[in-house]
Amino acid sequence: MKNIIVAEAQGFCWGVRRALDIVEKHGELSILGDLIHNKQVVGKLEAKGKRVIHEVTGKENTPIVITAHGTTTENIAKVRNLDMQLIDTTCPLVSSIYEEGAKLEQEGYHILILGDRNHVEVRGIASRMREPIIANSFADLSAAKLPERVGVICQSTFSPKIFDQMVEAVRARCEEVKVKNTICAPTKRRQESAETLAKQVEVMVVVGGFHSSNTKKLATLTSKYVETHHIETATQLKESWFKEKNEIGITAGASTADWIIEEIADQIASFA
Numbered sequence: 471m472k473n474i475i476v477a478e479a480q481g482f483c484w485g486v487r488r489a490l491d492i493v494e495k496h497g498e499l500s501i502l503g504d505l506i507h508n509k510q511v512v513g514k515l516e517a518k519g520k521r522v523i524h525e526v527t528g529k530e531n532t533p534i535v536i537t538a539h540g541t542t543t544e545n546i547a548k549v550r551n552l553d554m555q556l557i558d559t560t561c562p563l564v565s566s567i568y569e570e571g572a573k574l575e576q577e578g579y580h581i582l583i584l585g586d587r588n589h590v591e592v593r594g595i596a597s598r599m600r601e602p603i604i605a606n607s608f609a610d611l612s613a614a615k616l617p618e619r620v621g622v623i624c625q626s627t628f629s630p631k632i633f634d635q636m637v638e639a640v641r642a643r644c645e646e647v648k649v650k651n652t653i654c655a656p657t658k659r660r661q662e663s664a665e666t667l668a669k670q671v672e673v674m675v676v677v678g679g680f681h682s683s684n685t686k687k688l689a690t691l692t693s694k695y696v697e698t699h700h701i702e703t704a705t706q707l708k709e710s711w712f713k714e715k716n717e718i719g720i721t722a723g724a725s726t727a728d729w730i731i732e733e734i735a736d737q738i739a740s741f742a
């Protein structure tokens with residue numbers, strides 16, 4: 471008999487749920503980038519006339535939606551200059567990163583953002599800072615020229631452990647370092663629950679978009695403890711992963727709907 475345990479904190483985070491609720495309340499919309507890294511949910515939204523666009527052209531004829539992880543000040547200015555309606559679903563926890571960065575700059579620190587420079591959230595944060603340094607890895611950090619006074623902030627979904635290690639490396643190189651850990655509380659809780667569960671099961675299934683930054687981090691974390699499989703849907707499950715394994719853990723990234731997790735748990739149970 472298989473024991474399938476779903477992590478205590480997993481799936482949709484508060485900020486993504488909030489963004490989806492706002493979008494659901496409107497009619498046709500143009501969503502700038504991925505509202506959610508979840509093809510299944512995006513498909514359902516598209517069926518209701520809410521389409522994803524990758525740049526604002528002015529020919530949209532619908533309000534433009536800024537997603538939960540925000541956007542650059544350039545994009546916002548473009549929408550306003552074109553006199554289009556803007557629906558901003560930026561998560562308040564992302565907005566607070568803008569504020570923390572601005573405060574550090576006012577105090578005279580040069581901003582270092584720990585995060586993925588290609589991610590919409592980091593691009594949005596960077597656009598609000600004065601020539602920030604961006605590092606996503608120790609290699610990036612080694613290659614970066616760091617000034618004497620550095621103010622550190624990070625992407626909301628950054629790994630708490632790597633954050634601490636990278637901050638230590640910055641402290642070793644700079645005269646004065648002020649740190650604001652801007653990893654959001656839901657991300658911290660998801661990582662802690664995933665880690666706890668990974669230590670007690672024989673195999674982990676991590677559910678979420680293959681491009682979802684927080685899902686990839688969950689999979690990297692649990693794979694340190696146990697065999698881990700990252701999937702997007704139940705159809706990607708393989709019966710062989712669960713052969714002779716009775717303790718099975720499931721966790722999911724912030725963009726994964728509850729019904730997808732339920733479907734996956736049912737499918738694994740059917741492999742008995």
Ligand code: SF4
Nearest residue numbers: 483485561563626654
């Ligand atoms: S992961 Fe955190 S910052 Fe991002 S939308 Fe969710 S709650 Fe907000």
